[in-house]
Amino acid sequence: MLNILMAFSLTDFWNRVFVFENYGRLFDMLSQSILAGAVLGIIGGFAGTFIMMRDHAFAVHGIAEMSFAGAALFLLLGYDVVTGSLVGSIASAVLIGLMGVKHDESNSVIGALMPFGLGLGILFLSLYEGRSANKFSLLTGQIVSVDSAQLTEMVVGAVIVVLALLAIWRPLTFASVDPEVARAKGVPMRGLSLTFMVIVGIATALSVQVVGSLLVLALLITPAAAALQITASPVKALIWSVIFAELAIVGGILLALAGSLPISPYVTTISFLIYIICKIIGLARRRFSSSGRREAVTA
Secondary structure (H helix, E strand, C coil): HHHCCCCCCHHHHHHCCCCCCCCCHHHHHHHHHHHHHHHHHHHHHHHHHHHHCCCCHHHHHHHHHHHHHHHHHHHHHHHHHHHHHHHHHHHHHHHHHCCCCCCCHHHHHHHHHHHHHHHHHHHHHHCCCHHHHHHHHHCCCCCCCCCCHHHHHHHHHHHHHHHHHHCCCHHHHHHHHHHHHHHHHHCCCHHHHHHHHHHHHHHHHHHHHHCCCCCCCCCCCCCHHHHHHCCCHHHHHHHHHHHHHHHHHHHHHHHHHHCCHHHHHHHHHHHHHHHHHHHHHHHHHHHHHHHHHHHHCCC
């Protein structure tokens, strides 16, 4: 009897998560959403690599909370939610960049900022009397029909993020690897930190539209963290990070088209599975390398 109940539960779960009826029609209707997801994959892969190099994963979470607050405020006031998300993200990024040049200082600023942003967002949503689905999507994301204007906005954002990171690639890498030497060599650490945090703010605001403010780390952190498990080269890590982000976001959208769940569970699951696989590969490589060195020493 228990086996039958379990079988029915699994069947019900499968039918809810994967429903391929009218898949082709949904694919055509939401083709621009898929393209937008591909653009966000590029943003996440590029920004995530430098975020991990600078150990700023915590900053992304703090910026996401303020992005949520900005989006919730603009939703309450009847303005564009994406613009509100950008305003909240950039404002928090500037604050973190100005007040927290050193890592321990930035963590303190972010730790104070996170609950404040989350509290503001909850306050604004509690005052909002519109559709509850709009509230839920700010936290967990959803697939919506992306029009040409929104897609253009994302493309412009992606170009800004990528070009800005390429422009500051060398000093940013230097400052990330050896900040004390970089400071001694005259690298403008405060200006560099502020510029980078604004870039992260833009990337976070754009990513929140798809995966929501609570799960943005799955797009901006996990792919880059997975890439760094299998390579130490910054260039190779960036390439792998973009590939993994594309697999997570585009794959998540394609799976979400077939189900009734928000996009975020699909994206986060794919992203986490990629990380686990890369972690296993990295551990195997290090074990093989260490065993090879021991054999060489013994010989």
